[in-house]
Amino acid sequence: MRKYFALIALFLTFIGNAQILNPVQWKTKVIQKSANEFELVLDATIQHEWHMFSQFTPDGGSLPTLFEYKNQKGNYQLVGKTTESKYKKIYNDIFEVDEYMFENSAQFKQVIKVTNTNLKEIKVYVEYQVCKEQCIQQDETFTFKLPEIKPEAIEATTTPNPTLLDTVSNTTEVYQTTKTEKTQEVPVKKIKREEKKTDKWNLFLITLLAGILVTFTPCVFPMIPMTVSFFLKQSAKGDKTKGRMNALMYGFFIIAIYVLISLPFHIFQSLSPDIFYEISTNVYLNIFFFVIFVIFAISFLGAFEITIPSSLANKVDSASNYGGFIGIFFMALTLIIVSFSCTGPALGLVIGSVLSTDGGATLLTIAMLGFGFGLALPFMLFALFPSMMGNLPKSGGWLNTVKVVFGFIELALAFKFLSMADLVMDWHLLERETFIAIWIAIFGGLALYLFGKITLPHDSPMSNISVGRLLLGLLSLAFTVYLIPGLWGAPLNVISGFPPPMSYSESPYGVGNSKGGTSTTEALPEHAHYGPHDIVAFHDYQHGLDYAKKVGKPVLIDFTGVTCVNCRRMEELVWAKPEILKLLKEEVVLVSLYVDDKKELPKDQQYVSPVTGKEITTYGKKWSDFGISRYQANVQPYYVLMGHDEENLNTPVGYTPDVTEYKKWLEEGIGSFKK
Structure with a gap:
């Protein structure tokens, strides 16, 4: 009977330790x-x-x-x-x-x-x-x-x-x-993941604000009183209802025209559902958007104006003489064409920003709806309530200031597209420090401009600056100062997602610091490299084991992956703790085996796995097969503490975000080795 109990216990032990999922x-x-x-x-x-x-x-x-x-x-x-x-x-x-x-x-x-x-x-x-x-x-x-x-x-x-x-x-x-292979569930701790959804209402409100801000540019603002006076004359003739209705239709047509611009993208998406993804990751399109945004920014800064051919504008304007809703439609179209030199760059910003995401044609339509509504809102509002016209500021040099501010912002955002292309191609031309340095220069320049230290074409002479301009300049200066620590590795959470990640930088430890604030003259062992937090690590099992035997330490095998989220969480949230880092640096030899390493094995080292029957052609597949064959484990992260005889010192563990628990596990294995 004891034999049967022993066999059952052995079977249960195998099931408990097996990690083949x-x-x-x-x-x-x-x-x-x-x-x-x-x-x-x-x-x-x-x-x-x-x-x-x-x-x-x-x-x-x-x-x-x-x-x-x-x-x-x-x-x-x-x-x-x-x-x-x-x-x-x-x-x-x-x-x-x-x-x-x-x-x-x-x-x-x-x-x-x-x-x-x-x-x-x-x-x-x-x-x-x-x-x-x-x-x-x-x-x-x-x-x-x-x-x-x-x-x-x-x-x-x-x-x-x-x-x-x-x-x-x-x-x-x-x-x-x-395929109906039976799977085995292994209990693991649950970690909450937050889904970051694109809020349609937030997108609408942001683009609405952009549309409203565009009305405060030299191309649009002077047209408000001219257009409103046209509808007021209709009301003065005794038909107030008709005048107000026409004003509302004018605004409606402005919105409709912008929404119509988005409709072709729905057709493109129906023909190719992946078009928005392709746009967001296509290197050439991202470079194209970068160039277009730079051109728009230079235009906003006053170097030249981007205009639609005057012949087209004249034809549309003449069509606005038709009566009824047709004439009003062409009036709205005339506004959009004539003001293109100011609205075009802002519109390009809206379209480019949405197309560079996976939001799809629906989000683009929402963005265009918000932008059109924001542009049309002042025209409709002042036509319905003409008494509010008296509260409008008079045209002046401040209009050009608004345009220039847009130019600086558009120039900054242009580098996001260049960064996307650089990341995809892994050129390392626009790494994190370079990106942040460019933004510091741009927003620092904007602050100097707002304080009157830099003047551009079309700027009016000024003896002093307004309170609004001063406050905006201080805001730009504060943002510039906030960016500076990013050169030394600060996370810059306010602009998270805009600059490249920390891993894509000249130095992951910050400018001028190659070892996270520490200095060492100790040479790396042969075949070793510096892993997370400067832990000496090996990428090859045998090299790591040989070194462990040489220095008399146990081996910590880390089955990991470049694309493994919780591997990075463990490194950032657990390994970084001083009590854990001390053990990893001083008490064990770390062997990190990347199961998603695409580097091809030499031809004479490629083989067919006797366990899975699969062809093993890359280093990643080799280490994955090693984990399956040796430890019945195919998950990452997965940690094994091993002695020189290649026997486990304690029970291997997977994702363990509890620092105390992980430390206890490490100390248990290290203690077993020292015995």
């Missing part, structure tokens, strides 16, 4: 669309509280889902891109980016056109990351079986069946393969 279950099917066109469908069922990431999740965050279509050359062609079901956008405060993720389920579709009648199957390799409090790097290869394809089907020109995927009544044949 497979939170995503896949089902695949083929839908025949025409004689030689097929739709490959992959349905992922994701366990509760776990999430995997979209193909389009931005760079700098977690690992996106990747698809590789094998045996493609000479056999079939991809028709369009791989599409996917709707994802959620959640802000990651560690990586400081919005991440696109799936919860509970996800579906991916790819249409292919077969060109080889002898093709019997298609293999699709999928690589993805799935996370909870821990993350898992996973990859699968799916085989899609195809029916017999007649040679004449390749030659014939066919039209794909427009039937939706979910409606399979017109489908020729459907084949299914299912």
Whole structure:
């Protein structure tokens, strides 16, 4: 009987320590669309509280889902891109980016056109990351079986069946393969994640304010009394209702025209659902926006004016002589065209800022609605309540001041687009310190301008500055001073998300400080490098173990990943604590194994895993396979304290945000080693 109890205990111990998780279950099917066109469908069922990431999740965050279509050359062609079901956008405060993720389920579709009648199957390799409090790097290869394809089907020109995927009544044949591996849930501590949603009302209010501010520019402000007087004359003729109605219609047409500008983007989005993502991550488009914003900014600063051809403006103006609503519509269009030199840069700022996000055409329409309403509001308000006209300030040099302030702000925002391109391409031309230095120069220059120390073309001579200008100058100066510590590593939470992250900098420790305020003359061991908080670390298991034997310390294996959120949380919130950092620097040898390292293994070191049967071709796959084979663990972070005999000193742990608990675990393992 004791034997049976021992076997049961051994089995339960194995279950308790095993960490082989497979939170995503896949089902695949083929839908025949025409004689030689097929739709490959992959349905992922994701366990509760776990999430995997979209193909389009931005760079700098977690690992996106990747698809590789094998045996493609000479056999079939991809028709369009791989599409996917709707994802959620959640802000990651560690990586400081919005991440696109799936919860509970996800579906991916790819249409292919077969060109080889002898093709019997298609293999699709999928690589993805799935996370909870821990993350898992996973990859699968799916085989899609195809029916017999007649040679004449390749030659014939066919039209794909427009039937939706979910409606399979017109489908020729459907084949299914299912993976149903049993998964094991491991209890982990729950950490709250906050979803950063784009608030439509906030966007509307911000663009509304932008539209109102644009009216206080030299191109728009003088037109308010001229336009209002036109509608007042109609009211003076005895038809006050008609005059007010026309004033309201004038404002309505201004709003409608701006909303109409956004409508083509709805068409673009319907043709390509990923267009806004492509815009936000496309290097050339980001550089294009940067150049356009710089040109607009220089225009606002007074170097030149951007105008629409006068012939077009004259034609539109002449059309405003038509009576009724048609004439009012062309009056509104005339205002928009004539004032373009002032509203154009602001409008470009609105469009560019929204297009550089994943907000979609709906958010762009909301932004244009807010901007148009803000521009139209003063015209409608003063036409309805003409007595308020007396409260308007008189035109003067302050109008140009407003325009110049816009120019400085637009110039600062232009560098956000250049930064996006630089991050995507990893050029390191505009690292964090450089970006902040540019902003310091821009807003410092704005402060000097507002204080009257710098003058620009079209500025009126002034013997003193107004109270409003003084207050705005002080605000700009305060913001400039606030930015300066960012050069030395301050987080600058007020502008979080605008400058590049701390990891993308000339020195992660701040300008002029290479080791976080400490100095060391000790040479690094061979094959070692400085890890988080200057902890001496190894990226190779054997090198780390050899060094540990040499210095007589235990080994701390850190299964981690570049895109692992909670790995960074542990490093920033737990490892940074003095009591933990002291143990990591003095009592153990850290071996950090990155399971998402894409660097290819030398050909003679590549192999097929005897445990998973997968091809191991990169260092990341090697360390992932090592964790699965040795420790039955495929999660990150995952920590193992090991002696020189490669036996565990205590029970490995995963994500442990409690500093006291993690310290106790470290001291337990170190104590076992010293015994």
